[in-house]
Amino acid sequence: MVIVGNGMAGHRLAQELRARRPEVRVTLVGEEPRPAYNRVLLSTVLAGTVSADALELADCGARMRLGVRALELDTERRRVTLSDGSVLGYETLVLATGARPVLPRVPGLAADDGGPAPGVSTFRTLADCTLISRLALGGSMAVLGGGLLGVEAARGLAGLGVDVTLVHPVGHLMENQLDPEAGEVLARMLRDLGVRVLLGVGASRWQPSPDEGELVLSDGRAVRCGGVVVTAGVAPVTELARSAGLAVGRGVVVDDRLRTSAPGVYAIGECAEHRGVCHGLVGPCWEQAAVLADVLVGKDTEYTGSRPVVRLKARDVDLAAMGRVPAEPDGDTELVRVSDVTRGRYGVLALRAERLVGAILLGLPDATGPVTQLHDSGSPAPADRFGLLLGTGAAVSETPDKLPERALVCRCNGVTKARLVEAWHAGARDPEALSVLHLGHHRLRQLFGHRAAAVHLAGARGRLTVHGRPGRP
Ligand SMILES: Cc1cc2nc3c(=O)[nH]c(=O)nc-3n(C[C@H](O)[C@H](O)[C@H](O)COP(=O)(O)OP(=O)(O)OC[C@H]3O[C@@H](n4cnc5c(N)ncnc54)[C@H](O)[C@@H]3O)c2cc1C
Structure with missing residues (x-):
């Protein structure tokens, strides 16, 4: 199997496959010269709070071809040609080529080759x-x-x-x-x-x-x-698919089993267009990677779409947004709003038939956990809407026990409650061990020495952040 694109989606797919079928031989082709890293956390590198090395993702067990670009795809003969002249045969090929930034048509911004101009x-x-x-x-x-x-x-x-x-x-x-x-x-x-x-x-x-x-x-x-x-803004990277004659809209068109129009070729992540939607967030990439891994090992499963949550990673600005919040309440939609502009606090919940359909939370960190869980689970909202908005009411789940299995506990790494429970049963008894075991890694020693072994556990009532440091497991 060949995965084109060693970004967040491609790397996650290799991990998911390894957890299900370690014997599958996977080759990952990545244009960027370095191992896969957590792109979501780039802003923390720019802000100087995290080092570039700390973003590196754990070894996914695939054979790596880094610093080379997949140039040509022959879906008849099932071969892909790389920029170093080598040719890889495949039985299954997955496009995970992501998206690239768009340079607006402003004179001076782009160089002659279309890339960014000096400065x-x-x-x-x-x-x-x-x-x-x-x-x-x-x-x-x-x-x-x-x-x-x-x-x-x-x-x-x-x-x-x-x-x-x-x-x-x-x-x-x-x-x-x-x-x-x-x-x-x-x-x-x-x-x-x-x-x-x-x-x-x-x-x-x-x-x-x-x-x-x-x-x-x-x-x-x-x-x-x-x-x-x-x-x-960004645009999905689709040249390889387009030149191979695959169906391409804004992104590479896939069905609910993430199949493209060519036999044996799949697409996930920001390059994929599913039911007319190209996602620009990592949550859907991970959901697609998990579904595709299941599909590839023969499970009867489908990807039906995602409900992404946006969280800003900027020091002193706590912002989460999800779903759709209409400008005005209408017959079906109830809006509950608190606004304290001078102190930088603003929140709005949009509810339909007692369920949350959208929310914006700015400067209301205590509300983020409960509201996000409501959004993910689709459970009925509590009667005390203000309590929910301010994070002072009864938490949605008083104990983790009541959280649904598929509740996302950590958005930075896409960790569900089910995976933490699984890791617990496998012997993990503290946050560090959970942060390693939830990804199904086996070489604990090596990984504990890895600065990227970080997990963000967002509980119903608060957050716990654990970073594994070299020599300090
Ligand atoms: C600064 C920043 C902050 C972000 N913050 C958030 C956030 O807070 N929350 C959130 O959900 N999302 C966030 N995102 C978006 C998130 O990073 C993306 O949704 C995610 O990385 C998409 O994963 P992907 O694998 O589809 O694409 P990518 O991660 O871009 O990976 C695609 C890889 O494929 C490679 N590639 C492309 N074409 C070829 C080829 N022909 N041959 C070989 N390799 C190829 C590319 O070089 C790239 O390495 C952020 C993104 C950035 C840049």
Whole structure:
């Protein structure tokens, strides 16, 4: 079996398969030259709170072909040609090529080869983090795009003392997840943390110079800065599939068993389009990896979609958003809202037929666990809605015992309650052992010495974060 793409989805699939059928021979082809790493935590590297090495994911047991790109796929002869000229035969091939950042058509942002021009960086890889940190040495940066990544990048750089201007063409930040009021609270929080936030204005030109460049805005103003981080969205990577004649829409089209239009070829992660949806978050990647591993070992199972939760990873800004929150209550939807803008707290729950259909929680960390569990489980909401929003009411599950088996306990690593229970039965008795065993690793000693052996256990009432350190299991 060949997996193309050694990112979060491809690596997870190899792990899932190894746990089910260690005898399957898997080759992972990855364009990035380094072992797979937790991309979700890149913002913490940029913010200087976590080292790049700490993001490395544990060995998944696959044969690795790193630093090479899969160039050509022959689905008739079941062969894939790599950029170093080698050819791999396969019985099953999985595309997990992810997505790449989009550079807006602003003069000066793109170089002749279509990549970022001097002084410009995207924010997708560890190599990008290195470039951004170098540009930021000039002391000032602009961030173009106020979605999740833009906000995390701006906050991270500001925390390092960099003079940051966040430029967002829409009227409020993170408009895909937040309503205008939440967007306003977030902008205020960022301003208090030293980020200059410019809303409703785009960029019209980037003019680099050896010391300080100039980002000219659509209203004529100019931001002088050492560089620009572009966080203006991503597009699924589909060239390999497209040139092989597979059905491609926005992403590589897959059915409920994650099969593409070619026999023996599957697709998961951000490159895949399932029921018209291309996801941009890691939760769906992991769910797809688990389902595909089951499918490949012959289980009769299907992927029917995901209900992702967005959590911001920016110091001093606690934000979670899930589902859909309509602007106004309608006949069917009840909205419960608390707003304390000056103290940076805002929350809204959207409920339909007593069930949670959406929520935004800003500055309300105690509510995040219970509300997320309600969202995941689809259980009826408690009568005390304010208690739920403020995190002061009866927790949804008083004991972990009552949590459903498939409840996600750790979102950073996609760990369910069922896996922790399984690890417990396998002998794990403390958080460190659970953090290793839940992934089904066997070489405990090696892994305990691995800084990436981190697990975030989000309980019903709080959070416990455990990081395994070298020599300190
Ligand atoms: C800064 C940042 C913060 C994020 N924060 C969050 C968050 O808080 N929550 C969340 O849910 N998600 C977050 N995400 C998104 C999350 O990282 C992605 O959803 C996830 O990484 C997608 O996994 P993937 O395997 O599909 O793609 P990727 O992780 O991008 O992996 C794809 C890999 O395939 C390789 N590749 C592509 N084409 C080829 C080829 N032809 N041959 C060989 N290799 C190839 C690429 O180089 C890449 O290494 C964040 C992303 C970034 C960049």
